[in-house]
Amino acid sequence: MSKDKTVNAASVAATPSSHTAEAFASTQAAQDAVDFIEIDEVLTLRRTIVRAPAPKGTVLFLHGFPETLMVWKGIATTLARDYDVHAFDWPGYGQSSRPILARFSYAPRDYAQVLKAYIERAGIDRSNLVIYSTDIAALPVLLLALDEPTIARQIIVGDFAPFDRPQYMWENLQNLKAEPTASPTRAYMNKTSDEILENVHRRGLSPAEQFDLPIDAQHDMTRSWSLDGMTSADAFAHYYANFTRDQHYLEANLTRLKTPVKVIWGEKDLYITSEMGTEFAGKISAKLDILPGIGHFPHLQSPEQTVEEIRASFR
Structure with missing residues (x-):
């Protein structure tokens, strides 16, 4: 891999088209903490990195669909009193690269290698690292942990699909896994992107439980939906094209999973029901917290709960 390279806000104009000043405008509030890091030639x-005055450890947040690193901003600010906090946009999301399929597959196992490279390039001390991963981010970190059991002191995962269990998944997610339903589902997601971005976090919740996203996170997701000829739905569909293969690999190799894992799940998750979390936690003998009244995005609906989960992991 090539030498580590970061790009600060002052030099954004010199980066590829995805990283123009206009695209970067959505993160002005956190400008001092945001830059770009080169993983390889592709x-x-x-x-974003938020530094603590005297860090007791490091937290790495990994987002899901259709999110960007901006969803962690408030949580990161709170935790940075005691911990260094990192987050990045996955390839295909936010302002990160969106290479063509011939150069990058967007598969969970390839995201796992992106994660490994980021930890190495960022110089993070694995022995005092907690990784919090949700949705599409959870399978990659677990795949990495199979080969790198010391990747973190603890991994927190939730609201994802570790196993190939269609009965626990929302119909549109099932449909993305294979043709002939995958292509029309992808096209429909792109056609209805405005509705997805407006309501994805509200589905399955009662009116009293529904919530709005922080405005800067909402704007960043919207502005970042389509860049360099690829949408976040396209990247999501490419991920799902390889999903079943990588789910089967994880399940077949669970005995190799030695990194401490905690599982959290929203009780009202419409997309991937809590039965999935119960089965996964049982198979790996992990602690499971089902969060009452919470949907698919616990970190957005109850950020204080996420902060407490992180603090508990360092005790």
């Missing part, structure tokens, strides 16, 4: 990730 991939450059937008990231």
